[in-house]
Amino acid sequence: xxxxxxxxxxxxxxxxxxxxxxxxxxxxxxxxxxxxxxxxxxxxxxxxxxxxxxxxxxxxxxxxxxxxxxxxxxxxxxxxxxxxxxxxxxxxxxxxxxxxxxxxxxxxxxxxxxxxxx
Numbered sequence: 183x184x185x186x187x188x189x190x191x192x193x194x195x196x197x198x199x200x201x202x203x204x205x206x207x208x209x210x211x212x213x214x215x216x217x218x219x220x221x222x223x224x225x226x227x228x229x230x231x232x233x234x235x236x237x238x239x240x241x242x243x244x245x246x247x248x249x250x251x252x253x254x255x256x257x258x259x260x261x262x263x264x265x266x267x268x269x270x271x272x273x274x275x276x277x278x279x280x281x282x283x284x285x286x287x288x289x290x291x292x293x294x295x296x297x298x299x300x
Contacts, residue, residue, distance in 0.1 A: 207236040238277035
């Protein structure tokens with residue numbers, strides 16, 4: 183009986199949209215942000231902004247961008263910057279692995295400065 187009711191009413195269960203819990207933006211020291219692009223690991227640079235990613239966001243296609251710039255792109259163009267396929271904000275997720283690599287890279291560069299002050 184329930185099956186017939188749902189079929190006749192046109193009821194279709196909605197697919198749940200995954201909402202990713204986004205980590206806080208990385209705090210990048212000014213001196214690192216001011217380094218020439220050639221001195222920064224290319225994997226850490228957003229293809230849109232060309233700056234170090236503060237919130238790496240991965241698309242379903244596997245490309246990673248800084249969340250702020252990717253969100254702007256999606257809001258204005260509605261597509262994936264690489265594939266040009268339709269893309270919505272709820273389809274992107276934090277790239278936690280890349281974020282950890284960026285954090286560690288920054289930590290290694292800042293640690294000698296902290297040790298010199300002792």
